Amino acid sequence: MLKLMIVDDSNIIRRKIERSADAARFDVVGMARNGAEAVAMLKRTDAEVVTMDLTMPEMDGIECVERITAIKPETRILVVSALSDVETGILALEKGARGFLCKPFSSEQLNDALGELVEGIDV
Amino acid sequence: MSEDTLKIFINGVLNYFQHTSDKDVKVGAPYLVENRDPTCFDYTGIIGVSGPYKGTVYFTAPKILLTHLLLSLGEQDTSNENIMDIVGEVANTISGNARSEFGQEFMISVPVMIEGDGSKIQLPEQLRSYVIPIYWKAYSAAVVICLENV
Numbered sequence: 001m002l003k004l005m006i007v008d009d010s011n012i013i014r015r016k017i018e019r020s021a022d023a024a025r026f027d028v029v030g031m032a033r034n035g036a037e038a039v040a041m042l043k044r045t046d047a048e049v050v051t052m053d054l055t056m057p058e059m060d061g062i063e064c065v066e067r068i069t070a071i072k073p074e075t076r077i078l079v080v081s082a083l084s085d086v087e088t089g090i091l092a093l094e095k096g097a098r099g100f101l102c103k104p105f106s107s108e109q110l111n112d113a114l115g116e117l118v119e120g121i122d123v
Numbered sequence: 124m125s126e127d128t129l130k131i132f133i134n135g136v137l138n139y140f141q142h143t144s145d146k147d148v149k150v151g152a153p154y155l156v157e158n159r160d161p162t163c164f165d166y167t168g169i170i171g172v173s174g175p176y177k178g179t180v181y182f183t184a185p186k187i188l189l190t191h192l193l194l195s196l197g198e199q200d201t202s203n204e205n206i207m208d209i210v211g212e213v214a215n216t217i218s219g220n221a222r223s224e225f226g227q228e229f230m231i232s233v234p235v236m237i238e239g240d241g242s243k244i245q246l247p248e249q250l251r252s253y254v255i256p257i258y259w260k261a262y263s264a265a266v267v268i269c270l271e272n273v
Contacts, residue, residue: 009233010212012198012205019197055215057233082219087227103216104142 001027002118005047007038007064008080009056013103017051017080020107021114035059039067047075049118052097054081054088062088062095069096076117080105124253124270129153131224132180133255135217136266140259143195151256162254162265163241165189166206168214171232175225176270179246182214184257184264191260203238211236217266 004026006017014031021028029045032038036059038050050068054061061079068075079092082103089100101113133150140148156162167183184192189209190201198205211234218231237243246252252269 010208010215012193012196012208012212015198015200016196055219055231055233082216083227083231084220084223085225085227085229086223088222091227103219104139106142 001025002049002121003027003029003045003047004049004051005030005032005038005041005045006051007032007035007056007061008051008053009033010053013053013080017110020110022111025118026114035061035064035067038064039071042068042071042075048121049114050075050077051080051101051114052077054079054083054092062091065092065097066095076121078113078117080110080113124268128270129253129255129268131221132217132266132268135220136255136257138220139213139216140257143192144197145191145195145260147259149258151258153253153255155251156254156267158246158248158250158252158269161241161244161246161252162267163244164264165238166210167237167241167244168211169235169237169244170214170218171235172218172229172270173232174228174230175273176229177273178250178268178270179244180214180218180221180231180270181244181267182210182217182264183241183267184210184213185262188259188262188264191262207236207238210234 030041034056077097078099164183165186169181255266257264
């Protein structure tokens with residue numbers, strides 16, 4: 001099982017990802033409402049996989065991706081955001097994210113994206 | 124505001140509701156309203172916009188529509204907290220999706236959610252807003268766009 005942390009300011013989205021993520025592959029170890037909470041939670045939970053919203057209060061997702069990548073570069077981060085422009089996707093990848101999923105999304109799309117994200121990791 | 128600009132937001136509405144269990148959403152013909160008395164249902168999610176456009180985009184809907192929307196997304200908890208959450212998330216998603224056309228300079232704020240009458244919605248009175256009516260299940264809602272070119 002891979003340790004999954006969900007970062008989103010929307011409780012609805014956090015719970016949707018928690019419900020949708022393939023329970024045979026992912027163990028949800030934490031859910032954070034903003035980037036600052038996520039950075040603190042990363043140290044506690046030792047998450048290996050992160051879903052990351054971008055537009056959040058306190059610390060946005062781009063800064064959080066950068067911070068998590070600096071702390072633990074092997075973390076696989078999937079950005080899950082409504083910001084659908086190409087430039088933002090590229091910026092997130094440059095900062096250390098490894099995938100991008102645009103909101104709104106279906107459970108199938110989420111699991112496809114998570115599957116690609118963790119390809120090659122031995123579970 | 125051009126017809127093409129309105130279409131960007133209409134497509135955002137259609138895209139959002141097509142990810143629910145009841146995909147049958149209809150969008151009515153957009154119309155212009157004065158800002159003195161903003162269009163408003165029970166709950167409203169407001170997004171501030173800056174960049175080449177400046178102003179406000181908001182999604183407003185009755186409680187019953189939002190309750191059904193939560194259920195259609197698989198969320199059984201239809202508490203007031205989650206109703207407020209979903210109205211903000213819809214506004215955020217429709218506005219954020221518009222960046223696929225406008226690009227990253229179309230800056231959007233985190234959503235502000237309000238419950239109740241439209242007196243808390245502050246729009247410049249010298250401008251008018253476009254209202255995009257939304258019909259989903261048996262309910263009506265709206266996306267309202269008040270943007271000016273900077």
